[in-house]
Amino acid sequence: MRHGTRTVDGAELGERIAAFDTSTVRRGRIAIVDAHDPVDVLVAALATREAGGIPLVGDERWPAGYRAGLDALVASSRPGNEIGWATSTSGTSGIPRVILRSHHSWAASFPAVTQLLALTAADVVYLQAPLSASMSLFSAAHARAVGAGLVLSVANIADALEHSTVMHGTPYALHSVVDAIADGAPHMLRAVLVGGAQLDAGLRARAEALGIHVVSYYGAAELSFAAVDTDGLGLKPFPGVELRLDGGELWVRSAYLASGYLGESTGSLRRNDEGWATVGDLVADGEFGPLHFVGRRDGAILTAAATVIPEEVEAALRGVPGIADAVVFAVPNAGIGSLVGVVVESSGDPTRVPLRDLRDRARATLAPSHLPRQWFWTERLSRTASGKPAREQIRTDALEGRIHRYE
Numbered sequence: 001m002r003h004g005t006r007t008v009d010g011a012e013l014g015e016r017i018a019a020f021d022t023s024t025v026r027r028g029r030i031a032i033v034d035a036h037d038p039v040d041v042l043v044a045a046l047a048t049r050e051a052g053g054i055p056l057v058g059d060e061r062w063p064a065g066y067r068a069g070l071d072a073l074v075a076s077s078r079p080g081n082e083i084g085w086a087t088s089t090s091g092t093s094g095i096p097r098v099i100l101r102s103h104h105s106w107a108a109s110f111p112a113v114t115q116l117l118a119l120t121a122a123d124v125v126y127l128q129a130p131l132s133a134s135m136s137l138f139s140a141a142h143a144r145a146v147g148a149g150l151v152l153s154v155a156n157i158a159d160a161l162e163h164s165t166v167m168h169g170t171p172y173a174l175h176s177v178v179d180a181i182a183d184g185a186p187h188m189l190r191a192v193l194v195g196g197a198q199l200d201a202g203l204r205a206r207a208e209a210l211g212i213h214v215v216s217y218y219g220a221a222e223l224s225f226a227a228v229d230t231d232g233l234g235l236k237p238f239p240g241v242e243l244r245l246d247g248g249e250l251w252v253r254s255a256y257l258a259s260g261y262l263g264e265s266t267g268s269l270r271r272n273d274e275g276w277a278t279v280g281d282l283v284a285d286g287e288f289g290p291l292h293f294v295g296r297r298d299g300a301i302l303t304a305a306a307t308v309i310p311e312e313v314e315a316a317l318r319g320v321p322g323i324a325d326a327v328v329f330a331v332p333n334a335g336i337g338s339l340v341g342v343v344v345e346s347s348g349d350p351t352r353v354p355l356r357d358l359r360d361r362a363r364a365t366l367a368p369s370h371l372p373r374q375w376f377w378t379e380r381l382s383r384t385a386s387g388k389p390a391r392e393q394i395r396t397d398a399l400e401g402r403i404h405r406y407e
Contacts, residue, residue: 119166
């Protein structure tokens with residue numbers, strides 16, 4: 001295991017886990033793991049799990065109010081011995097929500113992920129997102145089971161690439177890695193596992209041109225792995241997963257599903273008596289071809305007589321010259337319900353690309369009902385620990401005037 005210039009081999013990691021003081025760990029109870037150093041975090045999390053406790057990795061970026069609410073929620077709840085892991089779905093705003101899952105719900109998918117990546121004990125897995133992100137905590141547990149090494153979240157991507165053979169992260173993380181390699185950073189990277197958002201075909205092609213095998217997947221913290229694309233031809237059911245559509249909404253059945261939420265928290269997860277679950281993601285195309293996700297039902301924008309799925313508009317805008325990324329959201333409007341608003345992350349100097357030009361370029365690919373009416377710009381979108389755009393924070397910052405608006 002490596003963090004910066006610090007290296008911890010498998011034997012030392014095992015010794016540190018065995019020596020960790022678990023006297024305060026209670027079986028079937030959540031223990032929030034706080035530490036500044038990622039190596040200490042990983043040791044504490046794995047030791048807590050092996051002692052029968054339920055680790056929940058903290059995030060130093062959590063606001064004080066959020067952390068206080070989380071502490072109260074954890075103190076008042078008794079998840080039970082069948083629960084092995086807990087992850088927070090948000091660390092920026094709102095009511096604390098914690099997803100609970102059994103250890104088996106992750107371990108059951110280890111063989112499939114191992115096979116997809118051809119992962120062995122000789123590999124070193126690079127986790128760019130901190131361990132508070134469920135994808136990183138999953139991969140840390142997976143690597144421990146396989147015997148693979150780890151490179152934990154580091155600021156120096158070039159240093160991480162020199163020591164890593166595999167990476168698990170978001171498309172945003174892959175983009176930074178591909179850029180670094182294209183700029184001459186030496187690397188040993190042979191495969192990447194990419195999730196958390198839709199992977200752009202152009203980015204996949206750039207990575208594969210560098211000799212990196214790309215395995216992208218669709219999943220959710222509540223569902224774990226649901227669909228996978230190993231060759232760029234589209235998402236198919238992940239090994240061990242059954243999929244079905246109900247009114248365009250994707251339902252999943254597998255051994256990988258989470259158990260639910262901590263306490264009385266509510267979220268997107270819905271289940272039925274037959275073992276099927278959904279988080280409300282909408283799928284276009286037929287049931288029997290590659291899946292094409294168009295957004296989440298509860299994120300749709302109702303404007304005039306149209307229903308706008310933000311992810312569809314965002315995908316179109318990413319193809320517009322001058323736009324590196326975009327977040328689409330609803331702007332309240334009493335007359336028509338909502339206007340479509342967007343914050344774009346500029347790929348160059350935003351002051352040199354007039355709004356008129358951006359609109360004209362967007363109009364070529366978007367229906368009039370889907371064309372944003374309010375435009376904002378930033379040099380860098382706020383992002384969560386895993387690299388996803390922090391949607392609610394971005395929307396709030398735009399509406400409250402903390403992000404530049406095109407006039």
